[in-house]
Amino acid sequence: MRCSNAQSMIILKLDKELRARYSASLEKHLAACSACRLFREEMLSQNSRFASLSQPAVAPWIHSRILDQAAAHDNRRLRSRMIFQLEKIPALAAVLLSLYIGTLVGIKTHNSTSASASAQISSGQTTEVASFGENSLVDESYYNGGSDE
Amino acid sequence: MSKDRFEEFLTANEKRIYHYIWALTHHEADAQDVVQATFIAFYEHIDGIEESSAVSYLYRIAHNKSITHIKQRGRYVQTDPVLFANLPDKPAPAPDQDYTPLHAAIASLPVKLATVIQLQYFESLSYKQISAQLGISVKAVESLCVRAKKLLRKKLLKVSSD
Numbered sequence: 001m002r003c004s005n006a007q008s009m010i011i012l013k014l015d016k017e018l019r020a021r022y023s024a025s026l027e028k029h030l031a032a033c034s035a036c037r038l039f040r041e042e043m044l045s046q047n048s049r050f051a052s053l054s055q056p057a058v059a060p061w062i063h064s065r066i067l068d069q070a071a072a073h074d075n076r077r078l079r080s081r082m083i084f085q086l087e088k089i090p091a092l093a094a095v096l097l098s099l100y101i102g103t104l105v106g107i108k109t110h111n112s113t114s115a116s117a118s119a120q121i122s123s124g125q126t127t128e129v130a131s132f133g134e135n136s137l138v139d140e141s142y143y144n145g146g147s148d149e
Numbered sequence: 150m151s152k153d154r155f156e157e158f159l160t161a162n163e164k165r166i167y168h169y170i171w172a173l174t175h176h177e178a179d180a181q182d183v184v185q186a187t188f189i190a191f192y193e194h195i196d197g198i199e200e201s202s203a204v205s206y207l208y209r210i211a212h213n214k215s216i217t218h219i220k221q222r223g224r225y226v227q228t229d230p231v232l233f234a235n236l237p238d239k240p241a242p243a244p245d246q247d248y249t250p251l252h253a254a255i256a257s258l259p260v261k262l263a264t265v266i267q268l269q270y271f272e273s274l275s276y277k278q279i280s281a282q283l284g285i286s287v288k289a290v291e292s293l294c295v296r297a298k299k300l301l302r303k304k305l306l307k308v309s310s311d
Contacts, residue, residue, distance in 0.1 A: 008295045015269070017276050017291065046302055050270040053251050058167045062181060066159060066188045073192060074152075 001029045006036045014043055150198050159188060162204060166211050169267055172256040173215040183218050187211045201284035205264065212260040254304040262297035269294060 006029045012018040013026065030036055150158070166187060171180040187210050191198070198206055255263050268274045268282060276290045283290070 007299070011295045011298050012291060015276070015294065042302060043298065046298070046305065047270075050251060050266075053249065053270070055168045055271060056171055056177060056180075058164050058184075059181060062167070062184060063159065063163060066163070066185055067156060069185060069189050070155060070192045073189065 001025055003029075003033060003036055003039075006030070006033065007039050010036065010040045010043060014040075014047060150195050150200050150203055152192075152195055155192055155195060158203065162207060163188070165267055165272065166207060168271065169208065169263065170211050170215050172252045172263075173212070174219060175252075175256075179218060179222070183211070183214050186218075187214050190214065199284070203284075205261075205283045205285075208260055208264045212263075250305065250308045254301050254308070257304060258297060258300060262293055262300065265290060265293040266297045266301065 006026060009018055009022055009026045010030075013023070018026070030040065163184065167180060167184045170183045170187070171177065174180050174183060187207065190210050191203075191207055255266055258266065264283065265279060268279045269276075274282065276287050276294065279294075280287045280290045
């Protein structure tokens with residue numbers, strides 16, 4: 001067994017997390033290796049130093065302060081959402097207004113064109129309507145090789 | 150994670166996060182500021198956080214917030230000429246009395262290793278419990294723990310030799 005593997009196993013063993021099947025080979029290595037025995041002693045001392053380390057107490061007001069800030073955050077988000085929804089109202093009004101104006105303009109234009117058309121019909125000015133297949137743009141002489149016969 | 154569970158989550162984690170931040174900032178008032186900022190940042194994104202990785206995520210936020218805070222503290226400029234003349238060479242405030250080289254060694258570890266060490270040394274959690282807290286496998290916890298303790302040993306040996 002290599003020392004680096006043995007040292008990893010020592011750490012696991014001190015944490016009571018080493019699988020039983022590795023214990024025997026680790027003990028065998030430790031019996032033969034003074035460097036790993038020293039490592040075990042150092043790790044034991046390190047563990048006990050950390051276990052006795054004092055940790056500062058958390059100020060009791062921090063808990064309630066964080067909850068207050070979270071509630072304030074919710075309020076801010078709710079308010080901004082409401083403002084966003086309020087912004088929708090003028091946008092919707094603008095859309096409806098443009099639809100209404102567009103409809104009015106359309107009706108007015110339609111009425112004026114139909115009125116002028118009916119005025120033309122009543123005055124006898126009719127437009128000639130080309131029937132299907134009739135060519136009104138090209139002169140007939142074009143098809144007759146340029147002669148008028 | 151749902152917002153309803155935030156208070157319970159806060160109660161379960163505020164102490165350990167405070168200790169971690171305190172180890173990074175060396176200062177009680179700074180740690181109090183940063184712990185609040187950490188939990189609020191967590192709360193802002195709580196809807197998108199998986200329950201299984203919430204503690205890891207919280208440690209990551211705490212680490213980043215602490216580093217940002219330390220950098221900002223270093224950038225603080227004193228404009229009063231009298232105070233400026235009496236400024237110490239190092240801008241960082243003096244560490245609290247309880248702060249020891251052991252805390253400094255933990256603070257110098259990468260966030261994942263420091264998290265595992267915190268949970269193992271100070272809360273005496275088993276590897277299985279740590280894996281459940283952090284949402285990682287027991288094998289990963291084993292590996293992190295071994296790496297962290299070897300690194301701590303090296304750092305402490307260096308400190309004692311200095």
